Amino acid sequence: MFPIAVLALVATAQAHTVAWTKGMYCSGGPDLSTVNLNTNTAVGPLYNLAKEDWWFQHERGCDAAPPQDGEVLELPAGGSFTVELAHNRAQTTLSYGGQYASDWPDGKDHPEDWAGPGSPPDCIQDDGAMHTNNQSMAAGTAFAISYQSDLADVTIDNLAVFTVLEHTPWKRIATYEVPADLPACPEGGCTCAWLWRRILTANSKPRYMAGYKCNVTGSTSSKQVAPAQVAAYCEGDSTKCVKGAKQMIAFNQQTGNNVQVPNGKTPMYNTAWGWESGAQNDIFV
Numbered sequence: 001m002f003p004i005a006v007l008a009l010v011a012t013a014q015a016h017t018v019a020w021t022k023g024m025y026c027s028g029g030p031d032l033s034t035v036n037l038n039t040n041t042a043v044g045p046l047y048n049l050a051k052e053d054w055w056f057q058h059e060r061g062c063d064a065a066p067p068q069d070g071e072v073l074e075l076p077a078g079g080s081f082t083v084e085l086a087h088n089r090a091q092t093t094l095s096y097g098g099q100y101a102s103d104w105p106d107g108k109d110h111p112e113d114w115a116g117p118g119s120p121p122d123c124i125q126d127d128g129a130m131h132t133n134n135q136s137m138a139a140g141t142a143f144a145i146s147y148q149s150d151l152a153d154v155t156i157d158n159l160a161v162f163t164v165l166e167h168t169p170w171k172r173i174a175t176y177e178v179p180a181d182l183p184a185c186p187e188g189g190c191t192c193a194w195l196w197r198r199i200l201t202a203n204s205k206p207r208y209m210a211g212y213k214c215n216v217t218g219s220t221s222s223k224q225v226a227p228a229q230v231a232a233y234c235e236g237d238s239t240k241c242v243k244g245a246k247q248m249i250a251f252n253q254q255t256g257n258n259v260q261v262p263n264g265k266t267p268m269y270n271t272a273w274g275w276e277s278g279a280q281n282d283i284f285v
Contacts, residue, residue, distance in 0.1 A: 023073035026062035051256025078180030149188030
């Protein structure tokens with residue numbers, strides 16, 4: 001039997017979404033004295049904050065809650081890795097033997113063509129945390145990597161997006177491709193971040209970032225990841241797209257914003273901002 005509080009939270013969770021996996025900062029919550037199997041601390045959005053507060057979720061203490069020793073997100077060069085997109089750790093296989101996990105981030109059952117009401121569909125109402133009208137409108141998510149072992153040494157310039165997955169978050173299981181030329185990490189490993197910029201609506205808090213200890217495996221590459229540049233809006237004109245390694249999107253914060261956003265547009269990890277879905281094979285020098 002599981003505590004009633006767990007059952008209630010899993011049944012009614014209307015939080016947001018993050019990528020749960022080994023190597024994650026704040027996987028068990030920000031309190032290092034315990035592992036909270038029912039945590040959603042790392043899930044919340046980051047909005048209207050000073051950079052020192054939104055950077056790797058400092059304002060909620062997640063940057064000070066590294067994964068347990070030996071836990072790392074492995075990135076097989078030229079292969080892929082899988083994470084679980086969910087609103088709460090309890091809705092993943094990391095907690096309670098996966099009893100509260102389903103094919104979907106909220107732990108419930110939904111049709112394959114899940115969509116909001118109306119035609120064209122409005123935002124999905126029975127899980128507002130998805131922040132989309134249907135799968136085709138899901139904004140896209142990304143992972144970025146820094147070849148710094150110490151989180152304190154990671155900067156927006158040395159944290160480069162290396163993989164993008166279009167039309168996510170959607171289902172719980174999400175698989176991301178890794179560039180074949182991604183070089184090996186230093187002895188202490190690398191630092192990674194999961195990123196999501198959802199569709200912007202009035203009064204929304206639409207930006208997400210989570211940290212991970214990560215390590216590239218099976219690499220024989222001698223290349224290096226180039227310094228990351230700021231992405232640019234380029235829908236309809238590919239000549240305006242920024243080529244090569246790109247920074248994460250920082251937007252709608254008090255400080256640390258990096259993208260110029262045309263009126264009526266939302267910065268996202270998709271082709272409109274220069275990211276093709278899949279491994280980012282042009283990020284090297």
